[in-house]
Amino acid sequence: MTHQEAYLYFAGVDIGSTMTKVVLMDKAGNLLSFIKGPTGAEHRQLANEVMRQALEQARLQIDDISYIVATGYGRLNVPFADRQITELSCHARGVSSLFPDARTAIDIGGQDAKCMKIQDGRLVSFVMNDKCAAGSGRFLEVTAATLAIKLEDMGDISLKATEKIQISNLCTIFAQQEVVALLSRGEKLENILAGLHDALASRVATLARRLGIERDLVLTGGVAKNIGMVKAMKESLGCEVLVPEEPLLTGALGAAILAKETYMKAVRAGEALPTKSRRLEKATFFSQE
Amino acid sequence: MYPLRAKVNETYLKSIEAIKAGKPAVWAMLNFYYGDPILKAMDVEVVYPENYGAIAAAMGVARQYLDRADAEGFPTHLCGYSLTTLGYASRMMKELKGQIPPEAPLGGMPKPLFLMSSAAICDARYKWFQALGRYMDVPVWPLEAPIPGIKEFFIEGYYDKMVKLGVKHLRDFVAFVEKMVGKKMDWDRLDKTANLMIEVNRVWHEVNELRKARPCPMHSRDFWSAMPAALFLAGDLEDSLRLYQDMYREVKDRVNNHVGAIPDEKYRMVFAELPPWHSLAFFDKLAERGWNFVIESFGYHPPIPLDLSKVSDPLERITKFSLQFLVGYFEDARKQNVLGGTSAYPYLKYVKEWKCDGALLHPLITCRSASTHLPYVSDMLIEKLNVPSLSIEGDIVDLRLFNPEDALAKAEPFEETMEHYKRMRKQAGFDW
């Protein structure tokens, strides 16, 4: 590695519907910073804020970054990104870098669920559900609100279940009515929660079966932090489920790796690579490049 | 009423035994009196995956087949019966190498000799049997089923051309079945079968005409129990004929003695289209409120009788009888200028002649054929006859979608609506 190459930095920006994540990495693949913040309604404005924090943590300037890839639902709203790649490819790449034997990746986010097939470290096929809240993290969020318990406590409580109650309603809204009815009938909270986790897990497992489930299987996304969900997924899928230490990281991580690979490929081929202006500013509808 | 139901069950069990003993079976679809007489005359065991779908749903085993079909890449909006069958076929052929799945209720469905689908009333049906080719290397015969325009039907020569298509097609189908089964058609037997089929349905039609009486002597539940023998030609047709004749006598007796199907008939109801097979007890609750279901499900009703005694060719008799199911209503529909679909006009006739106070509509989320005409029917009934409709959603296999408590909660306010429209009809000069 030349001394110039030693100081190459890359960024991955993952703007999800719920959380925005930024990863900065160097050419050796070392993670220099990882910042996440809630996306909110104003995500167009937020990407640069989260990037600023990431740069600060890594003690870098925006001009130091050689190549930036944006991904996620809001990837078109990052004016300083050089390239947009779908979250499907980025998650596949990110998961693969953390778990080299991964063949299937499942990401359950706030508003959708994605299943990805991986071969040689890359995405080869995928299937998504972004139509129905009952197949995403939203399902659990709404229930937490209905029951006035913390979302982060739901998983632990569900593990205490002594029996599993079947939630018959397909729809998030109707499921809430059912949950309240069950509680008033005297059913235990932990059993109801176990049933809810099961319902979500089985929906996602059905989605995954369209692709075929192949080990190693990795679960990511906010929902992967829920220990009750991990257990429910294991049961629904019928196989071991691996979870990264930081389940929200993989999209931005994959984006950063793909930024590095895109850049280095161009450098080795002696090709010019168009990049965007490194102005950290809000995206507006009128910004032209 | 129940002897007919018992008979259908008995036939079904006999069929399972025969199949277990190695008799070849054919998977068929509801074909409105067209292909069934051929199969019957050839003494082939017939399995109806559409019915099996309902059984699997009622017994709670449909879910695994639906999930399997989903995993195979079939979009989820498709007919629940088709997804159940596709998932079942995948499990039987791919996973179990042709063995009937052990969890399949009532003996399951064996790999058939061939598939007989029908284009009648629904695209999904013939595409579904085509899709089964993925799992089973058996040939498909899709029966043609013309759908005429109501006005166009009256163009000179139109009907004759429909008959010509039907007869030629059926003749070719007979040749196909002969090849597959390995024996020749017994034309005398076919002649007899066709006649019996027509007569059974004629008597059955008369039974339903008796339901116009006040109070109505027979409820929709009894109709649904009794209709398979006439619609699917289940069992021995001579036995069926006797049973329907018995039924006629019993119902006539009730009419003469003013015996209603329920104790206190307050509201005469029409039901469209496919019943919630798994929740028929729901009607008992409505009966307690005085809701008598006097007519229903046009799709299951026998054709308006037609004199075919002078038609010598049994294939022509069968074709004309089958076409009669739709076109029997066309003359009236044209006179009334009700053009909105072949499944819609009959409800206008039903409500008028059976004097209904309200319609209970049951749209099914994955069965478009049984649901598409319902908004139009609702519109037509209120506009032309001042009769209101209540819509309760469900599905053919996803039984969670039908909520009986919810439906019953709507009953009381709907009764007020029906009372209101009774008054409106009186003012407008209607006689009910």
Place this chain on the structure above:
Amino acid sequence: MSDKNKGLDKAREIYLDSSRRAKELKAADKKIIGYPCVYVPVEMLTALDLVPYRTCADMKEPVTEADRALPHSFCPVMRNCLDCALKGKNDFLDGMVAIHSCDPQEKTARIWESYTHYPYFHFIDMPITVRPEALEYFKGQLNDFRKTLEAFTGKKLSADKLEAAIKSHNQQRALVRELYELTKPSPPHVSGTEIVQVVKALTSLPVAEGNNLLTDTIGEVKRRAAGPEKKSARLLIWSSTLNDTNIMQVLEAKANVVMNESCGGVRAYRGEVKLTADRLEGLADYYLNEITCARTFRQATLGETRKDYARDLQSRFGYLKGAIKDWKINGVVMLLVRYCDPFAFEMPSLKDYLNSIGVPSTYIEYDYTTGALAPMRTRVEAFIETISQ
């Protein structure tokens, strides 16, 4: 309509206001006959000097009026079409011809007829198989269609008039195929979006005007200095209908769509109507056999007593193989409108076929609303990412 606009500009102009020419012609005493499906033999309309006009849906129009007549779980394209009709957008039509291609077409036709009051309405029945008796029946249907047309126009549909019309429409087919030849190069000289506009224009104009538009367009495309930008993926889109530039633009953001296998693309323009002694025979044969819509039941051998899955797939989808090879297509998008049953059942079989010839494919379902575009974009882009490595 601007007289200066020709070729692609004209197509674009017509695309944005497709009924304008029809209304001009109506003001000049021509009769305009609407049709919702490409299975309607428009040659018979042209032959009687009627102007065929393809009624279409508008994805951006929120459906409101159709709710009283059609449930939600129903083909959203036809629902939208009916909605437009109920809102009076097709009131300039003198008549309509509907056909039993698929259930939604058949069911919507009746309701359309009930709720509108065009001077002329005819429903053509069409069989599902291509057996000889089915073809015979379909020919009979076309003959009955001829009768009501003659009664409406007061003119006879002579063999000569029909021959002239058939030749004109065949010429249109040949010209569309010639236009598609121009998507063979890399990059293609004309984009999928531009062709969507051209095809929409063709179905909004009398055949002779459409042929002129095509001739101008082909010349313009051949001469143009700059066509579409080269992208790594060359796609074939397989769908029931695809005649909306919003959708095509999403598909073409990172790919060149070189073949639109739908009734908004090449489907109605393959092959040609044979000139048979009984003109209606050639027409019946063409429409039933040549239009590759999933509603028609095809099998490897008519009345076969054995089923060979590979042969079955070949008989249903084999026509794609040549196109994929000649247009150097490296990916197929199987695009399904939600609630479309015939195409939905085809999906796994089509995928099997494409796998057997080594062509990557992806399945995308959408509900024909503008909200479907962003998820569609993600899926198409992810697919392109998988085939571009």
